[in-house]
Amino acid sequence: MLALSAALVGAPRETAEGQVSRPASTPPSDSTSLINADRPGIADGSRVIQSRQLQIEIGAQEERRRDGGVRTTTTFVPLLIRFGVADRLEARVESNSLTSNATNSSNFPTTRATGYSPVSIGAKYQLYDSNGENRRSLGVIARLFAPSGSSNFRADRNAGDVRLAADWDFAPQLSLNPNIGVARQEDDQGRTFTAALGAMTLSYSPTDRISPFVDLGAQSPETPGGGAAIIVDAGLGYIVGRDLQLDVSGGRGVHGSTPPRPFIAVGVSIRHR
Numbered sequence: 001m002l003a004l005s006a007a008l009v010g011a012p013r014e015t016a017e018g019q020v021s022r023p024a025s026t027p028p029s030d031s032t033s034l035i036n037a038d039r040p041g042i043a044d045g046s047r048v049i050q051s052r053q054l055q056i057e058i059g060a061q062e063e064r065r066r067d068g069g070v071r072t073t074t075t076f077v078p079l080l081i082r083f084g085v086a087d088r089l090e091a092r093v094e095s096n097s098l099t100s101n102a103t104n105s106s107n108f109p110t111t112r113a114t115g116y117s118p119v120s121i122g123a124k125y126q127l128y129d130s131n132g133e134n135r136r137s138l139g140v141i142a143r144l145f146a147p148s149g150s151s152n153f154r155a156d157r158n159a160g161d162v163r164l165a166a167d168w169d170f171a172p173q174l175s176l177n178p179n180i181g182v183a184r185q186e187d188d189q190g191r192t193f194t195a196a197l198g199a200m201t202l203s204y205s206p207t208d209r210i211s212p213f214v215d216l217g218a219q220s221p222e223t224p225g226g227g228a229a230i231i232v233d234a235g236l237g238y239i240v241g242r243d244l245q246l247d248v249s250g251g252r253g254v255h256g257s258t259p260p261r262p263f264i265a266v267g268v269s270i271r272h273r
Contacts, residue, residue: 034208034242037269038080040235040249042217043179043199046139046165048126049271051084059247059267061096063260070105074260076117078267088126094143095119099153115151120144120160135169141181157186163197177201183219193224209239222258229256233263243271 038044039057049055057080065072076099083091096117104110122143129137144160163181170176179199186192201215214234222229233251240246247267253259 034239035245035269035271037237037245037247038082039078039267039269040237040247040265041201041213042215042231042233043177043201044124044141044163044165045177046124046126046137046167047129048088048090048124048139049082049084050273051086053082053084054272055082055269056080056272057082057267057269059265061263061265063263065260067257069107070103073102075100075102078265082124085123090124092122092124092141092143093119094122096153101152113152115153116149117153118145118147118149118155118159121146122160124165133169135167137167139165141165155186156190157192159184159186159192161185161197173205175203175205177203177215187223191224193221195219195221211237213237219256222256227256229258230254231259235265243273245269 035055036045036047036049037055037057039059057078059078061076061078063074065074076096079095079097081093085091098114099117100112100114102110102112120143122141124139124141126137126139129135140162142160142162144158145155146158147154147156149155161181161183163179165179166177168176177200179197181197183195183197184192185195197217197219199215199217201213203211203213205211212235214232216230216232218228218230220228231251231253233249235247235249235251237245237247245268247269248265250262250264252262
């Protein structure tokens, strides 16, 4: 199954758009809004893309870990494909796609493994959107990972997660994005276990196109019978054009044995209308 950071990284940076009040029962239209990507970061957003829109979010991420004298560097290409099915519903395909591990120590030569990570099929449904000032919204996101992948990264059992995601523009230029959920995961020894998930992102938007953020993600347990894993990160999303966003982020684990110390990531999100 995916490592903690790989499972959690990839959250949206919401922009302060769509301030015209609408009835709460009417879903907002994104036809004239700026792109709203589910990366970078940890928490996922609650808002969906417009019906019949296609959005591709792809990046490059490097993570480093150390266990005694053994050092591991993992590089992968996180990919999220979103397609608007209806006004409040989007379909999602997600994977860390091409993944490479390099392990070395002072006593042994470097060993490398390259393959494809498991692929998930899922959906996001927007339950509520207040629109207007102090905008609040709530959504649910579900993913299913069927046995897939290759080489050392293959998953042999079904896994998945369900999360509630919220967004709250609680002050001018500031927003909070909490997530809470539960996951069924497979560890690197093929054992499945159930874990609680949580995340919180604080975003600042000095303009509609620039959005720096800080966030935190947690999982408990991180392995069967293990303790909690906590990771923190910070970054920036920059909207170049109405349908194009660039991003950069970095962070590290502050508790647990599975999070990276540190990770860095860059990415691009493109919307086709």
